[in-house]
Amino acid sequence: MSGRRVRREELAREVERLERNCAARTQGRQFPLAVRWDPSGNEVEYLYRNHQLICDVDDLDETLEAFDRVGAERPEAITDGPVGLKVLDVGDRDAADLAEQLLGVVDEDVVGLNYVLDTQGNTVMCPVTEPLPWNAPVPVLGEPVGPGRPRLAVIDTGYHPPVAEQSGFARFSAVKDNHEPDDEVYFDDGSTIRPYGGHGTAAAARLLAVSGSESVTVQVRDCLVGGAVDELTIVNDLDHVVRAGVDVVSVQAGLYARPGCSPKAFNAFYRRVLRRHPDTVIVVAAGNNGSDAPFWPAAYPWTIAVGALTDGGDSRAGWSNVGHWVGVYASGENAVVPFPNGTYEYLDGTRAEFSQGHALWSGTSFAAPVVAGMIARRMVERGVTAPVARDIVLAEAEIAALDGVGPRLVLP
Template sequence: MASDWKIGSDRRRRTTDQLRAFRAANEGSVAWDTEAPADFTYLYHPDRVLVRAADVEAFERAAETLDKEVLGESPRRDEATLLDGELVRYVLAPRRGGESVPDVLDLLEAGGLRRGAASPDHWVHVSPGGPGGNLCPAIEPQETGLRDPWPPVAPQSKGSEVSVVVVDTGWHPPAATDPRTPWLAGVDGDDELNGPDLRPYAGHGTFIAGVVRCIAPDTKVFVDGFAIGGVGGGGILESDLVVHLEAALTHDPHVINLSAGCRTRFDLPSLPLEVFHRTRLRKRDCVLVAAAGNDSWAAPFWPAAFGWCVGVGSLDRDGRVSDYSNFGVSADVYALGRNHVNAFPDGTFVCNETPDVGDVRVFSTGMARWSGTSFAAPLVAGLIAREISETGCSAADARDVVLARAVYDSDPTIGPHMELRQPYA
């Protein structure tokens, strides 16, 4: 890893920059599935395994046959109660031969454990990526001289109250009373504790809340922060994310926006997110909208790839699919994701990623310009919230109505797809 940052394209170096920073932010508790970090397909905790409650007995039985050969001792069951015990977390002791968590799972499955019964605890990141892909939005935030958001605020007649929870990096409280960003009045959330020196991913949740409010100005918005104070470097483990999603439901949201996701071992559905949906979300009239990811490929990106989730890819302002946008199973629909302009904290930001490492950007207008599927997703979340408010329909019906407004288009790279074109409201 020491010299990988010197090798290959800016894209590969950028991915390596991101991974180095991410691992440092999480005190080394980040591993990946390839030798060169720029080639990774998924990230995971180096010592954790997640198991469905129904498969615990089979997992422990399989581990007993393995511990003498590979494990120094049997896996330790974590005391954390996840989703009322429906999900169980184990910690592996050091492996005798240095086997990784995926190596151990390979051995357990070769010994008869059902594939999918157990999983690494994957890292979910702000629009993470894969080989030569991105761990974060398509670009770092850019200064702008613009004073108005884009897409602009869409006037809305007062309707029924609708609640949206943005599960993200936290909230910048001054934006709610800043005369430069009046569309964010009344928004609340977990303070991300910004100072004059802005951390990576600072303002991400605030920017997304701004996109929701521009599309649906009368919507009640709360920003749940999973990376307060920069902890985690903008990422969270799957098993911790579902705790935040469960907490988000206490706000009785009609829509949850998650501009983050992950690849997984063998591209299997994310185990914690599947359990969260089965035990929590499907019992509620609540729609989850998620970013499709910024890796320019069709591999499943969770939760966007789930059939029960609305996965959103990115369009450029000319209506073409953005070159960074994921497509295929992770993108049910595409919406503007390139060059959004919205609320952002004032302060000094030093770029961390190739080719802009060391570039100093000073934000002083309460606004920024940003691109990525992270910002296409809240546009769709806002449209769903607006439909609920104006018609009084269910969240599920509003989702269907919004998606029905999309038009079919075709692209030689990704083929036929559905687009929500401007104007959006």
């Protein structure tokens, strides 16, 4: 059997695992995950939530007329989404096929798919590395001293309080009660850790290891479940934290879209929300696909896209996404993070026992919160706004830039 065929079969199994994760969620958050393969059949072109489309409220009439023009039945139901969007329930029809029809008669910015974000890439539907048991404390920078008191948000899988106790990571005190619980940590047996269980808690720890905890407050939002979240859900969380006045937001997920398209919900979020809150800075993981193809929302000019460096910080991690849209690189390989205790089953079927409250984990998911944490740190030290602190951090990264890589954030 050829290597390409083997790789295709492995990828198909990983996609099926992600589909099961999405279907097995709790609290009514299940959704049908669908996949569109590239023409070669060897890579995933994009993921999407099936059976629904989205359009702007101002484009609803044009969208419904487009259904008529292509001879398709109109949506079975139309409901309100976040940031002025309408959600079109198209029944059991495949959303991507229907979008192809509609985009033959209207522009791509009129109607679109509800894309699915994940923490991975389109050639592998699993982490760069799955977590490994580790017995060592989280390395931290000293507490910053200054007049700033930034408000921070981590949009991920939520926060799991038992991890704070198990890991002994004192800086979780900055989270306090300002979080949504990560209730997808374990399977029903209460001891087997789900894929991505504890991911949001780990990302929050990475941020706090740099920002310190005495001068910041952090809220951790819960939307990225089982490795994936639909676009409308994450935009709803972004809308919430930005309107609440958060200074810096760290997002550890992204998506690939239909070629030539950008995700409609993120476009609406920027137009209706973010540009009215110019003092909020959004930091986003650049993705783990080793590609320069746009990975959204990191590829937008209104975010800071963070790629990953190797463990020593002296080169780009080979799996990190690259491109002109990646604004800075930070350490994302072999990050020491708090992690739930229990049994973890790897993709190859082997298992590991976690009993020390920590793990080694790699990905741009663990590089982005380092940059967000450094922006918060400069806000504390210098008493400046988030955009000013962002510019300071990017200028520092430019000074430490590596040839062939780009701006690099090197921690002291």
